[in-house]
Amino acid sequence: MKIIYFSWLKETLGTSEENVRPPANIKNIDNLIKWLSAKSTKHRKVFLKSKSIRCAINHQIVNKSSKIKNKDEIAFFPPFTGG
Amino acid sequence: MKIIYFSWLKETLGTSEENVRPPANIKNIDNLIKWLSAKSTKHRKVFLKSKSIRCAINHQIVNKSSKIKNKDEIAFFPPFTGG
Amino acid sequence: MIKVQKQKINISEENKKLLKKKIGAVVNFIGVARPKNSSGKIHYIEIEHYPGMTEKKIKEIEVYVTKKWKLNNCIIIHRYGKIKPGENIVYVGTAAQHRNNAFKACEFIIDYLKVKAPFWKIEQQKNKKIFVKSKKKDEKKIKINY
Amino acid sequence: MIKVQKQKINISEENKKLLKKKIGAVVNFIGVARPKNSSGKIHYIEIEHYPGMTEKKIKEIEVYVTKKWKLNNCIIIHRYGKIKPGENIVYVGTAAQHRNNAFKACEFIIDYLKVKAPFWKIEQQKNKKIFVKSKKKDEKKIKINY
Numbered sequence: 001m002k003i004i005y006f007s008w009l010k011e012t013l014g015t016s017e018e019n020v021r022p023p024a025n026i027k028n029i030d031n032l033i034k035w036l037s038a039k040s041t042k043h044r045k046v047f048l049k050s051k052s053i054r055c056a057i058n059h060q061i062v063n064k065s066s067k068i069k070n071k072d073e074i075a076f077f078p079p080f081t082g083g
Numbered sequence: 084m085k086i087i088y089f090s091w092l093k094e095t096l097g098t099s100e101e102n103v104r105p106p107a108n109i110k111n112i113d114n115l116i117k118w119l120s121a122k123s124t125k126h127r128k129v130f131l132k133s134k135s136i137r138c139a140i141n142h143q144i145v146n147k148s149s150k151i152k153n154k155d156e157i158a159f160f161p162p163f164t165g166g
Numbered sequence: 167m168i169k170v171q172k173q174k175i176n177i178s179e180e181n182k183k184l185l186k187k188k189i190g191a192v193v194n195f196i197g198v199a200r201p202k203n204s205s206g207k208i209h210y211i212e213i214e215h216y217p218g219m220t221e222k223k224i225k226e227i228e229v230y231v232t233k234k235w236k237l238n239n240c241i242i243i244h245r246y247g248k249i250k251p252g253e254n255i256v257y258v259g260t261a262a263q264h265r266n267n268a269f270k271a272c273e274f275i276i277d278y279l280k281v282k283a284p285f286w287k288i289e290q291q292k293n294k295k296i297f298v299k300s301k302k303k304d305e306k307k308i309k310i311n312y
Numbered sequence: 313m314i315k316v317q318k319q320k321i322n323i324s325e326e327n328k329k330l331l332k333k334k335i336g337a338v339v340n341f342i343g344v345a346r347p348k349n350s351s352g353k354i355h356y357i358e359i360e361h362y363p364g365m366t367e368k369k370i371k372e373i374e375v376y377v378t379k380k381w382k383l384n385n386c387i388i389i390h391r392y393g394k395i396k397p398g399e400n401i402v403y404v405g406t407a408a409q410h411r412n413n414a415f416k417a418c419e420f421i422i423d424y425l426k427v428k429a430p431f432w433k434i435e436q437q438k439n440k441k442i443f444v445k446s447k448k449k450d451e452k453k454i455k456i457n458y
Contacts, residue, residue, distance in 0.1 A: 006432055007360060059365035080426070082361070082429050083426035090286040139216075139284075142222055163280070164298045164300050165284075185400070190344055193418075194340035196331070268341075269341070
């Protein structure tokens with residue numbers, strides 16, 4: 001599973017992406033966030049602000065109860081500020 | 084008094100402007116229209132449609148009860164269609 | 167800046183002037199002569215105007231919108247004379263700190279020009295000249311207090 | 313046509329493409345990098361995006377507005393990377409038969425880009441990097457069904 005981070009999440013983590021293999025009981029975004037938070041202090045710091053973090057699965061914006069699959073590309077980011 | 088005509092009024096009259104000296108009892112635009120209508124068949128034809136004719140005195144849009152003076156430049160035209 | 171001119175409008179030149187200042191948003195409107203209307207093909211249009219009064223009315227709107235929508239810059243150019251289909255007729259450019267103001271001002275100016283500036287359009291079709299009629303819809307849209 | 317690019321946008325080139333077709337009205341929006349914000353001078357901004365998703369989201373809005381407002385043509389270009397104050401960031405051009413549609417479509421696109429396209433802006437100030445926050449006002453403005 002590929003995880004991508006943008007904006008301040010990337011800055012805080014010091015990385016823009018990582019490949020992970022969560023266990024079978026990690027079924028949706030919410031589970032994934034909890035699981036990732038336990039990976040490192042930096043991860044915990046990022047996901048403490050999870051209310052202001054948005055998520056996309058394979059380029060589709062989703063909410064946190066959305067199911068995840070092993071081959072998904074999952075992105076975490078703050079609200080968009082282009083234009 | 085200088086009278087200027089635009090658009091179809093100019094076309095119908097065959098002239099874009101004329102200098103006139105209306106008598107003292109011609110005090111406002113309404114009076115002037117009646118007086119001009121009597122000048123020729125073409126004038127009458129133009130001012131028959133006076134409801135759809137707009138008027139300006141010295142570059143200011145006015146209504147038909149507006150007073151006129153001898154040195155005024157008076158313009159008659161249909162509603163604007165620029166842009 | 168306002169201009170009433172016979173020649174084609176050089177849009178990129180005008181845009182450059184707007185982009186010079188320290189602004190956040192530029193909105194442009196370009197009106198173009200259409201090749202036909204509901205009654206047929208148009209060979210060219212001819213725009214008549216009232217020299218003196220035209221400039222005055224356009225200047226009035228420039229002053230009004232610049233103040234109302236806090237514009238950094240505003241350019242209004244309207245052509246007169248013969249204009250072929252596909253050629254530009256009118257250019258409105260507004261520059262502001264924020265996009266909402268630039269949009270509102272630009273749209274207001276073109277609405278205003280349609281009904282408050284002394285221009286008259288004639289469409290030259292094959293065998294006839296059509297004096298274009300103003301649209302009630304346009305007249306209702308514009309409300310100004312100044 | 314849509315583009316997500318690093319280099320400056322050549323506005324007059326893009327406008328020429330819009331003016332080619334047989335249309336009546338063209339509206340442009342150009343977003344420009346501002347030299348300062350409320351907390352101080354900005355040396356440059358940096359725009360990050362999500363390659364793949366960005367193009368997809370912009371393409372979606374192009375298809376939607378073109379149909380909804382019967383556009384003859386629509387160009388959306390958004391830059392990413394380092395952008396200096398005064399440089400363009402985003403260009404939206406709409407061409408239609410009538411001005412109202414061109415205006416509505418253009419304004420809708422820029423409103424949409426602000427909140428629905430995966431771009432993130434960072435302002436580089438003297439000693440700090442500011443991750444720009446989205447505006448609630450912008451998020452409320454955009455409502456889409458497609």
